[in-house]
Amino acid sequence: MKIFVAKNAGYCFGVRDAVKLAYDTAEDNGDVYMLGHIVHNENVVEKLDEVGAKVVDSLDQVPDGKPILFRAHGTHTDTWEKAKNKDMNIIDATCPLVEEIHDEIKILEKEGRKIFIIGDHGHDEVVGIASQIENATIIATPDEARALRKTKKAGIVSQSTQTIENVQEIINILMTKVFDLRFVNTICFPTKRNQEQLKELANECDLMIVIGSFTSANSKRLTQLAKERNNNSYQVTCAKDVQESWLSNVNSVGISAGASTPDNIINEVIEKIKNITRVEKEMIYE
Numbered sequence: 001m002k003i004f005v006a007k008n009a010g011y012c013f014g015v016r017d018a019v020k021l022a023y024d025t026a027e028d029n030g031d032v033y034m035l036g037h038i039v040h041n042e043n044v045v046e047k048l049d050e051v052g053a054k055v056v057d058s059l060d061q062v063p064d065g066k067p068i069l070f071r072a073h074g075t076h077t078d079t080w081e082k083a084k085n086k087d088m089n090i091i092d093a094t095c096p097l098v099e100e101i102h103d104e105i106k107i108l109e110k111e112g113r114k115i116f117i118i119g120d121h122g123h124d125e126v127v128g129i130a131s132q133i134e135n136a137t138i139i140a141t142p143d144e145a146r147a148l149r150k151t152k153k154a155g156i157v158s159q160s161t162q163t164i165e166n167v168q169e170i171i172n173i174l175m176t177k178v179f180d181l182r183f184v185n186t187i188c189f190p191t192k193r194n195q196e197q198l199k200e201l202a203n204e205c206d207l208m209i210v211i212g213s214f215t216s217a218n219s220k221r222l223t224q225l226a227k228e229r230n231n232n233s234y235q236v237t238c239a240k241d242v243q244e245s246w247l248s249n250v251n252s253v254g255i256s257a258g259a260s261t262p263d264n265i266i267n268e269v270i271e272k273i274k275n276i277t278r279v280e281k282e283m284i285y286e
Helices: 013-029 042-051 077-085 096-110 124-130 142-146 164-174 189-204 217-229 263-276
Strands: 002-006 032-035 053-056 067-070 089-092 114-118 136-139 151-158 178-183 207-211 233-236 252-257 281-285
Touching: 002 189, 002 263, 013 032, 013 042, 013 053, 013 067, 013 096, 042 053, 067 077, 077 089, 096 114, 096 124, 096 151, 114 124, 114 164, 124 136, 142 164, 151 164, 164 178, 189 207, 189 217, 189 252, 189 281, 207 217, 207 263, 217 233, 217 252, 252 263
Parallel strands: 002 252, 002 281, 032 053, 032 067, 067 089, 114 136, 114 151, 151 178, 207 233, 207 252
Antiparallel strands: none
16 A cells, blocks of 8 residues: 655644644743633643643633743734733734735725635634724625625635635635635635645545544545545544544545644554555655
């Protein structure tokens, strides 16, 4: 059997930097506090908790003098303002690519456009993006786009981890409803590359495994893309989820992972496969 691992599988640089910053801050200060989980991965959250990275529901739960870490997804502007007014020790782990989306949506608003955000309702990143301007309409599905009224002038950004297919379909619908439409492609490069590699692997391999938490929208989207191309596709959170029966009569396995999945979990899944069956070759797929 051959194993092909997508080169861009797992942590993107934004998540990797945020997790490292959480570890470093906890080490320097004894602990650090976060509004919600830093990444949508239970294994990572558990390990961070062990070193002193604590999850709280509000800024009021952060002890005086202790640092508050704002996550890679971005943070609502009201929360930023409240933290500054309380003179809190803010550790900003916002992904630079998410900050670019914040900048782009403000430019579109200044142009006098109605603003559409293609993204998941309630997702931390989408909430943070929408808070940058006065009034944004969030569109998650093509059906939601079809239900919108026609408008003269609009601008579009997207959540950084959206699938290209979903964004394209929604834009095609909005093109029939908006006279002057401007789209800024804010799907981040690591997401694009990971999706491209996954789609190729799903088409070429007998079995496709996506590693990531079921709380991760990014991982679930990758699984959806895989299943659309290969019925023999599965999502796992860790090595223990891999079933021996999946590997029967399989000559090639493709592996990808969501942006919240650390390298050690990917490696453990690979080792589990090697323990189940003989692997002739393991390769990085670019």
